[in-house]
Amino acid sequence: MSETTITAWTVPPQVRPQDDTTRYLCAAAHLDSGYADNAIREFLTEPTRPLPHSPGFDPARVLVEAIASRGRRKLRDGILAVLFGLFVWASGPSLLLFAWLALAVVLVIPSIWRTAINVALKAAVVAVLGAFTLAGLLLYLIGTIDPETTEDFTGGYYSDYYGPPPGDEEVWFYVSIALVVLMLAILVTDRLVVRSLLVDRFGYRARNRPPADPFTAERPLLGLCPPRFLRQLHRYRDAEQTPQGTVPLFVHRGYNPFVGAGLHRESWSMALPLERLPEDRKPDGSPFDELTTPLLYERVRAAMAVLQESESLSPDRRLRELSIREAVFASSAELIDHVNQPESVVYLRGLDSAPExxxxxGEVTALRQQPREWARYYLCFQVETWDRDLVMSSFLHAAADASTLYLEWTPCVLPPVRDRYRAVDKLPSGVIAPIGQALLRLARLPVTVWGRARHTLEWIQPLRQDRGLINPDAYGSLRTLREMAAADEVDSYFQLVDVERYEKILHSRLMPAISRILRDCGYSPASFERQAATVIHKEITIHGDNYAPINTGANSGSMDGANVQSAPATGD
Structure with missing residues (x-):
């Protein structure tokens, strides 16, 4: 048997291939209108909203595709709304119109049933649509048999007032058919353009080609978008690198401060009274160290850095790429509340600009020693696994004095990009699928045309600013583009156990490190070790709220406890 060498997609050494995350998020902007609009609403409407730190992908490229997608959809929907209005005028209250409406209601019922909030709402919407369709069809049939019967309801014939001139009904029938064909042609063209874009620019074969400059490729559609979007877009393209010696600042709005980290796992915290050892010195005769919060962070960081030398502890040696970094998280609401205080200047230099x-x-050192109520220092540990599809992040906050040690540990997981966005790698070739999608959209057009007309005329507006008041939501981030596209769960059993693996490995280094720190500072680690034993036990996963020193529970085998959910997807 001859050997077969797979070389079809070998990347030339001089070509820097596209990263998969950016490809999938760009595709998401064209596959999901809700994702594109939410991205624009979150990142391009407020000039004072901070640029969230988004390592691992190019947010500027994704936002360009979101703008291009919205421009394409507005142009398509506007043309369809006008053509459908002309069709209604040309056809009048014909059997063709009512039959099309009935077919559209039948086709839209399954999607309503899937997306409605509860059964009662589903039934109400379906009943209203069905009643209107049946009433219109019945009215048409009665009017066909006895026109005088329906004059009290319609005030005469529809065509006498709103339809085409009388006579030449056959001509107007063909005009109606021509309008339907033209609407189908527009839908087919739209589907073919989107399919070509997804396959050629963001599909599997495009992964080994250098990414195209979206500011050039999408120039015609970008020229149609509001200038304020373009101004904000350039902020992302021109975002600076991290200056030497500084620490990233995350200004958030809402409940969750860890913007970009994904779903919360079970966190824990503990407050331990410290007891002095009977000895006066370390075993080697040197004096005990002074227990301070900066010392604790420094020692924990050094202990965790040992994992970066691991050869076989993690699949594909992912721990060698363990990121250990500092970060400060601040609340936008509290930042605005303290905007007139001198210490807030390093966070927000002016109400007309975004937070730093x-x-x-200097400010980081002060926060490390003494946190503010509205700004906290954290030591962050992050592992990107499964080709950056799965990201594990853990955040440590600590405080210590001569009598008490406080520890807070918050693990998070960012699941892979949703399957519907990654399906861009498996799109079939040919025109059969796009034509089928266009036919389905055409059949549903009488029900969806009102939404299309509203979408054409709708503008994404900035947040309302009442006179004399400052809206703090304009200064805080809620989530990143990657979080908006994340699935609700992991994809496989191996990914689930890897989440557990990295949590336990980090714990296995954190707990002994803190014990050593307590000993080196002259304190007994006994109380801490008794509580830590339940945390690092191989059959125990941290579970529950942060009320007791440590709350634990049996592993349920799922990522329950996540309380930061992704937005539901909507179709294009």
Whole structure:
């Protein structure tokens, strides 16, 4: 048997291939209108909203595709709304119109049933649509048999007032058919353009080609978008690198401060009274160290850095790429509340500008020693696994004095991109699928045309600013583009156990490190070790709220406890 060498997609050494995450998020902007509009609403409407730190993908490219997608959809929907209005005028209250409406209602019922909030709402919407369709069809049939019967309801014939001139009904029938064919042609063209874009620019074969410059490729559609979107877009393209010696600042709005980290796992916290050892010195005769919060962070960081030398502890040696970094998280509402205080200047230099992306070393040092109520220092540990599809992040906050040690640990997981966005790698070739999609959209047009007309005329507006008041939501991030596209769960059993693996490995280094720190500072680690034993036990996963020193529970085998959910997807 001859050997077969797979070389079809070998990347030339001089070509820098596209990263998969950026490809999938760009495709998501064209596959999901809700994703594109939410991205524009979140990142391009407020000039004072911070640029969230988004390592691992290019947010500027994704936002360009979101703008291009919205421009394409508005142009398509506007033309369809006008053509459908002309069709209604040309056909009048014909059997063709009512039959099309009935077919559209039948086709839209399954999607309503899937997306409606509860059964009662589903039934109400379906009943209203069905009643209107049946009433219109019945009215048409009665009018056909006895026109005088329906004059009290219609005030005469529809065509006498709103339809085409009388006579030549056959001509107007063909005009109606021509309008339907033209609408189908527009839908087919739209589907073919989107399919070609997805396959050629973001499909599997495009992964080994250098990414095209979206500011050039999408120039015609970008020229149609509001200038304020373009101004904000250039902020992302021109985002600076992290200055030397500074620490990233995350200004958030809402409940969750860890923007970009995904779903919360079970966190824990503990407050331990410290007991002095009977000895006066370390075993080697040197004096005990002074227990301070900066010392604790420094020692924990050094202990975790040992994992970066691991050869076989993690699949594909992912721990060698363990990221250990500092970060400060601040609340936008509290930042605005303290905007007139001198210490807030390094966070927000003016109400007309966005919060700073980085904090100077002096402020970071002060926060490490003494946190503010509205700004906290964290030591962050992050592992990107499964080709960056799965990201594990853990955040440590600590405080210590001569009598008490406080520890707070918050693990998070960012699941892979949703299957519907990654399906761009498996799109079939040919025109059969796009034509089928266009026919289905045409059949549903009488029900969806009102939404299309509203979408054409709808503008994404900035947040409302009442006179004399500052809206703090304009200064905080809620989530990143990657979080908006994340699935609700992991894809496979191996990914699930890897989440557990990295949590337990980090714990296995954190707990002994803290014990050593307590000993080196002259304190007994016994109380801490008794509580830590339940945390690092191989059959125990942290579970529950942060009320007791440590709350634990049996592993349920799923990512329950996640309380930061992704937005539901909507179709294009």
């Amino acid at each position: 992306r980085h904090l100077p070393p």
